[in-house]
Amino acid sequence: MGKITIKDIARMAGVSVSTVSLVLSGKGYVSDITRTKVEKVIEKYNYHPRQSARRLPSKLTGNIGFIISDLHLYGNEVFYSRVLLGAELEARKRDYYVLLATIGQSFAPAKDTPRFIRSHDVDGIIIAGGVPYELIECVHELTIPYVLVDFHHPLIPSNLVLIENYTGAYQAVRHLIDHGYERIAFVGGSFYHSSIKERFQGYQAALNEAGLGAISEDQSLHILVDEETSDQIGYSGICTMIDQSIDFDAVVCANDTTAIGCLQALQQRTLHVPGDVALVGFDDIRHAVETEPTLTTVHVPKLEMGQQAMRLIFDLLDHPRTGQQTRMIHTELIVRESTATQVKQTEYARERPTIA
Amino acid sequence: MGKITIKDIARMAGVSVSTVSLVLSGKGYVSDITRTKVEKVIEKYNYHPRQSARRLPSKLTGNIGFIISDLHLYGNEVFYSRVLLGAELEARKRDYYVLLATIGQSFAPAKDTPRFIRSHDVDGIIIAGGVPYELIECVHELTIPYVLVDFHHPLIPSNLVLIENYTGAYQAVRHLIDHGYERIAFVGGSFYHSSIKERFQGYQAALNEAGLGAISEDQSLHILVDEETSDQIGYSGICTMIDQSIDFDAVVCANDTTAIGCLQALQQRTLHVPGDVALVGFDDIRHAVETEPTLTTVHVPKLEMGQQAMRLIFDLLDHPRTGQQTRMIHTELIVRESTATQVKQTEYARERPTIA
DNA sequence: AGTTATTATCGAAACGTTTCGATGTCATAG
DNA sequence: CTATGACATCGAAACGTTTCGATAATAACT
Structure with missing residues (x-):
């Protein structure tokens, strides 16, 4: 069973390849009759266009790189895992994938540069938490947009998502x-x-x-x-x-x-x-x-931080000439038992996982 | 600065596109003189082939999907984060990317199927930890290889990486x-x-x-x-x-x-x-x-579990006709203070992060 | 000398999409 | 009745690679 391609769909719907593409993207003019006909065939064969083919003509890859220090991701804190999840949730909406890379405490530009950067496999980069400054300097040199989450370089102006x-x-x-x-x-x-x-x-x-x-x-x-x-x-x-x-x-x-x-x-x-x-x-x-x-x-709100970071990336992708942005994430004091003597009662974490 | 392509390299090295490709892949015959010449140009312009273009002619995507319950990834345990890291480390060796998807406690095939499955964007799938049986049943239907880590379906025979x-x-x-x-x-x-x-x-x-x-x-x-x-x-x-x-x-x-x-x-x-x-x-x-x-x-050894899972995927990709495999990961008792009264001394976690 | 292998290089097709421009059809306005 | 513009569809080029088959040169056999 060789995979179904747009050609197969076109043939079975009795229209041209370009028409199917038009239906897929929702652009241009397609009559309702044709549209329904094509959609039916697509549905029937459960056709989905292949990303790699789709991305070729456009200059974009459909991927965003997410870089995090191994220490932060694999330490005891679940903090940045949730930021990652937030980013992924937002990426999903635009049919983007998140490529993860961890980075050690030291950074040698030639050796440690995440491979998705070297292979031009991402359209943007999110860096979460503390990383060596050299990494930021290296990423800053690139022509693709990047966002720093909960961290910043003392000298280099960057797009930021920061906590209050x-x-x-x-x-x-x-x-x-x-x-x-x-x-x-x-x-x-x-x-x-x-x-x-x-x-x-x-x-x-x-x-x-x-x-x-x-x-x-x-x-x-x-x-x-x-x-x-x-x-x-x-x-x-x-x-x-x-x-x-x-x-x-x-x-x-x-x-x-x-x-x-x-x-x-x-x-x-x-x-x-x-x-x-x-x-x-x-x-x-x-x-x-x-x-x-x-x-x-x-x-x-860790999830929100990831979401904001991804949205910021998309904004930058959509409006390349925009200047540096900083988005502040606000915080809230949660009073529990360690500062007040109250009746103890079961309480659950404020932030429940959002399933999507 | 439009990205450098293989054509540019070919032109500057004074050879054909196919020759550059041959140098890149190391296949076929290329004279030492030509090879060095081409390599020099590649080096000079820091050229790296674009994955999306590269993957088109081959039927593969260069991605492996990693599915995990949100509860496991974002709960207190860092267990599966390390499995993920192990998988990523191994994927890197073959220039593969890992696409992450989390899944909730319930699973509706139509709605919750990770999108990389729907879009044919992965060559194989790793499922880590407990997930709804329906997900496994759904993945089992696919034509791509998949591996279950630290979990299995009571009825469906799968490729497994299990703990002793x-x-x-x-x-x-x-x-x-x-x-x-x-x-x-x-x-x-x-x-x-x-x-x-x-x-x-x-x-x-x-x-x-x-x-x-x-x-x-x-x-x-x-x-x-x-x-x-x-x-x-x-x-x-x-x-x-x-x-x-x-x-x-x-x-x-x-x-x-x-x-x-x-x-x-x-x-x-x-x-x-x-x-x-x-x-x-x-x-x-x-x-x-x-x-x-x-x-x-x-x-x-959580890292090793991820590595084994990824290697198993690659084995299955390389040898499609292989039957179901189960790989056991062995364990080791670590005696600390909670079972023996000894002199206390600082001890560090056995498993240090492997940076790569 | 002629045949056959081996080495080296290249041109062109193929991969599955999107998109541009061409070609029609059909109302509507002049 | 003809020009205009909106709507509908299509063919073909383009994206950046890999790979197949062709060509040619050289080497190694009879």
Whole structure:
């Protein structure tokens, strides 16, 4: 059974190949009679045009490359997997495919360049999360549009999809202050990832504005380790502060994973959350509702980030002369048990998978 | 800058298009002089043939579809993300791309069929983890090869990549028995996923063989909830057993996620692991080394599973007349703190990301 | 010297689409 | 009655490769 082609359909419908193509694309003029006739044959043989043939005459490939650090995709966080899903959902609408490439921590342009770039197999590129700057520089040289999600290069202007980290952290700290907490610590990883830095700045701003400038400048309350943000950092951060008899009544974390590390350390040192210490995360990963107590955190709509990134790519494809764009994704504080003593009740993650 | 084509290369090297193609593919006869000349031009202009054009004459697309339940990909487990990475690594070697599709818990053939199947855009399909049987039935109807990873249909014979669940669980239980544990419980989820059933059977076999048949048949020691295996099941399973005053000194879990749920419950009820109760997981997910205590578990090489699946697809593509194949992936017991009281030391996950 | 292999190169067809321009048909307006 | 324009259909070129068969030159046999 050799695959059915447009020629077969044309023959069986008694029309020319071009007419079938016209029906397929909905362009040009086709009479209703002919259209129905052709559609019936297409339906009957379950014909679908072959992409590779379809893409040849047009200069496009119908693919978008999605690049992510292996560390981000295969670490504990499901964060970027959901961004990927969002991108895929959006791509689907335009019949585009997403090609995935992971990239290590170091980057050598010749060797590590994702092959879909070398083979001209994508019409656009999405880069999610922190990656080596060299990669961005390399992609910037290309003639195809690209979008950075939750990251950016300090010098190169790019199309961006960013989280409102500053506001999110600000609101989290504000919430703590409103509930009477004062000695609020911050635990996080490397500022290489600008999101972390912005969260820290939002934390400082809220303190300053509440007249707690002393706290915002008290370095003994700031655990800022220069490595990838992780639960390890949270765990050891808390241990350090306790061992050094630092006085704190709340902890704001760079992300949920860190917060979970903090939680473990606090519980191991028999400190009660939120009784002795309140705890706030960031991201609202699924795990945040599975801890005991559940975690107050700043919700980040991951799916939406992926969708926005893909839409931005399409916009750039449709309007090549557009300038650089930045799209902000807004966040929302989700108050759970780790900052408030309430009646416990089963709660589910805010973001349910969208099936399509 | 219109893209460079094979024609441009031919012109600049002063040879025919076919000769350039010959150089590219390494087939046929080309003199060393010509070859070097052509290669130099290719190098100079950084020419790479366009896939869509390349794939047209051949009947193949150069893509492999990877289907996974959204629940598996976006749940807490990183398990199948690593299988995907393994598949991608292997695909890369043959210049194939992996197209990802997620699928919900229910499946309606017309609506939910991944679009790369409808559009004939893949040469083969890998299905990872539990999916609705209808999907397998649908894929089975197709004329392209497909491989099931860590799952199978009870009636349809397929090409399979399976884990040695039985042996793995057997060894885990054996290990517990050897260390004097006797009242060994089993906690797990639905048998819809055959891996879970096999693990349970391995558990029973080890007990029976050690003359502990009474335990292997004691249903009060078997928490078998008919839903997706999760940490919730572990948590509530332990609570149930304790509340009913069931006597147990060890727990074998259907997977690590469940074990982590168990651990939380045990610790909350102030039972010491492994002092009061020993705990064994399955899968060796990254999280297993981040718990306190670290988790004894059965290591499953996830990357290798993906690689094997992709290699199997290629084998089937190369030798179309081959019969159904099943490839077993072997497991290994990793003893950590949750079953033995040892000096604690930092340990890293066994499976480091392979960067390529 | 003549036949046959082997090596080297090339022209042209083929792959399955889209799209451009040509050719008609048929109303409607002048 | 003829010009115009909208509608309908089609043939053929084009997209960038691979591959088949042709041609030719050289080498290796009788």
